[in-house]
Amino acid sequence: MAVWTGRLTDARQLEVLALAIRRVLEQRSRAPWSDVRGALQEQDLLSGPAADLLDRLRHLDHDEVAAVRRRLPSGARTLLLAPADDPLRDRLADEDLMLDADLDRVVDQAGWGPLPVTSPDAIVEGVVPLGRAWMQASQVKAELTAAAGAPEAWHLVGGLRRSDPMTPDVAVLAVTDDPQAWIGRAVAALHADTIAVAGSCGLAIAADPEPVVVHAVRQDAVPTSLLWYTGPRAHVQEMRLQSAARGLALNRYSLLGADGPLALTEEADVYRHLDLPVIPVELRGRRGVIESAREGTLPELIEMHDIQGDLHMHTVYSDGRDSVAGMVHAARALGYRYVAITDHSPSAKASRVLTLDRVEQQAEEIAAVRALVPDVTILHGIECDILPDGHLDVPDDVLERLDVVLASLHDGAGHGPERLLERYLTVMRHPLVNVITHPANRSPGRTPGYVLAFARLFEYAARTGTAIEIDGAPGHLDLDAPLAEQAASIGAMLVINSDCHVAERLGRQMQFGVALARRAALTAGQVLNTRDVDGVRRFVAAKRTGRV
Ligand SMILES: [Zn+2]
Ligand SMILES: [Zn+2]
Incomplete structure (x- = not known):
């Protein structure tokens, strides 16, 4: 069993440990202990004062080496990667300093200069x-x-x-x-x-x-x-x-x-x-x-209090956890004036979907909740999957009865950039489609999402009166800043939604969405759901009646 006390108190021990860790970092994968040991042997570190630590390190398997790495703040790892003869390496013994190392702290009273930083412009990788x-x-x-x-x-x-x-x-x-x-x-x-x-x-x-x-x-x-x-x-x-x-x-x-x-x-x-x-x-x-x-040229960024409603959320009619009433009460507590209930359409690969025979039942339930919560306007919507041919999986006579229609390309079907774009353009021609949700279909830390000619998508959205979504769900956070900024500069209407599946996360996910919009330097005027519900209805009606 490994014995690691969790306290880093000896610079020499750390230096030895650093080699093992550096090996892991260099290979960008989990190195087996034999490799780490080989590296230590090459540098003649398997004897001498570090032997005691090495005895213990020897029993670490590769998972544990990775675990040791996880225990160090990112700034400390910067120090570990400094050359072995760099006197700054001694600072590894100062735990306060390790906590601050990534911020180039100058400890004046100790007479230390700035810590080694690569360059102010260096991109610090998000992990x-x-x-x-x-x-x-x-x-x-x-x-x-x-x-x-x-x-x-x-x-x-x-x-x-x-x-x-x-x-x-x-x-x-x-x-x-x-x-x-x-x-x-x-x-x-x-x-x-x-x-x-x-x-x-x-x-x-x-x-x-x-x-x-x-x-x-x-x-x-x-x-x-x-x-x-x-x-x-x-x-x-x-x-x-x-x-x-x-x-x-x-x-x-x-x-x-x-x-x-x-x-x-x-x-x-x-x-x-x-x-x-x-x-x-x-x-x-x-x-x-x-x-x-x-x-004085910083824009007046959109704020959370500019948001008047949320046009994308799920209920128990698909894979949401809460009822229509549960979501509406949460929205009311946030001070929203309106919401759209937008459950997944039948061909979505969600754990549960809204089958067409239940659309009417959901409409009746929404009508009942409207009577209970008169101060929040409830729009009946749907999040429709875009099929491989660019059409929707719900017939028009059903969509016509809804207040708002979101279209989502959840399933890329293995298509390349041109086919994906073509599917988006086809669906935006549909007069009943109002919002393209999470357009890159990315998931931070899991998948980077689609690579396609987004400028053409945004131009077409602007031309057809289709809004482009900034989705604040942690599993999407899509569009992110550069693309959202491009969409706005091209003249597309943005909409910020929570895509929430659990009532108590409604506010937080909207906050994430608003933060993304702020990263994109967006103002309230560029975002559909800063308008009142009549403004949203006019946006929908303009496309339906061909007045875009
Ligand atoms: Zn979705
Ligand atoms: Zn959704």
Whole structure:
């Protein structure tokens, strides 16, 4: 059995471990222990002071080596990959530093310079799907609240706060009067095996594929810590340069002027001191965003409160968990004015589908719920599969009776880019088709989705009066920013939907969708469901009556 205490306290041990880990990283797959051992032998590391650790490492099988890798925050892995003779490698013994390494932290009091970073423009690869990261962060918050007491506040930071569909990190900020004591209580209460790294004001909880990093800060450090840990790194570095140009020094804990820390109450104050408008978190990874902000050309991004309704959700009539009434009550609690109930059509490969003989029954149920919840307009819709020939799997006389029709290309049928596009163009010619859902049919972390001439799809959508969906379900997050931005610039109407299957996720999935739209720099005017229900009905009617 492997003995790994979970505490990284000896730089030499880590260096040896680094070789094993590097081997795994280089091969980008799980290396068998014999390979790792071979690599260690080549470098004459199978004797000497590391022998004790090696005795233990020798018993690790390849799954366990991968598990060790999982225990290190991404920044620490950057350090592991530094050349073996680099003095910076000694820092691997400092657990606080490992937690901050990915943010190029300068520890002034210790006289250390910046940590090695490749380049501010380097793309940091996302590894955790947003939905999974969100669940992991929620779980860690609950566990730490139980272990160390509820902090004054929690904030999501890193890729989670930016809503990266694939985030490079999973990180949260806990606000507390006494960060060291709070972290100390957490470390004492948690099982040692769950703690990957324990610093004095932060810790990392082992998780797959990235540890969940928790930073604890006092309230007065929140404005700068939020900015610092939200990143991305290039944005923080640029903000530090902007600060330096004004004779200020930005670090994790404060914005320092000549006479000490400036008074800050919120993150926006940091931007104000640099004569900048607040840069929305979703845009902070964009090249040139600070220049745009300075020129005053940042768009007025769509906000959650602009959303008036949700046009894509499932119920027990197909693979949803909740009834029509359950979904409508959840929508009402969110303040929506309307929803569309859009269950899967018969040929969808969903676990359950809406058979045609039940469409009428669903219509009656919707009528009954309308009477119960008069302040939310319920549109009766459907999510129709696009068949291999580009036609729908539901006859027109059924579709005509519905308020809105979504068309989905769930099944690519092995078609290449041209056939896929042709299927989309064919279905958009249909006067009853109002929305193309999750157009790339991608799933973050699982499948990149269709590659096709999206510009032609968007042009045709604009021409035919068909809306293009931004789907906020964690399994889709589609369209993502570059394509959604292209669709809007071509003049297609966008619609942001939750594609929700469980009532209590209705709001969160819409938030993910709105965040994607913000990443695409969309404004409320470019999104159909910021209009009232009459506006939606007019959009549908215009296509049905050929007035597009
Ligand atoms: Zn779908
Ligand atoms: Zn759906």
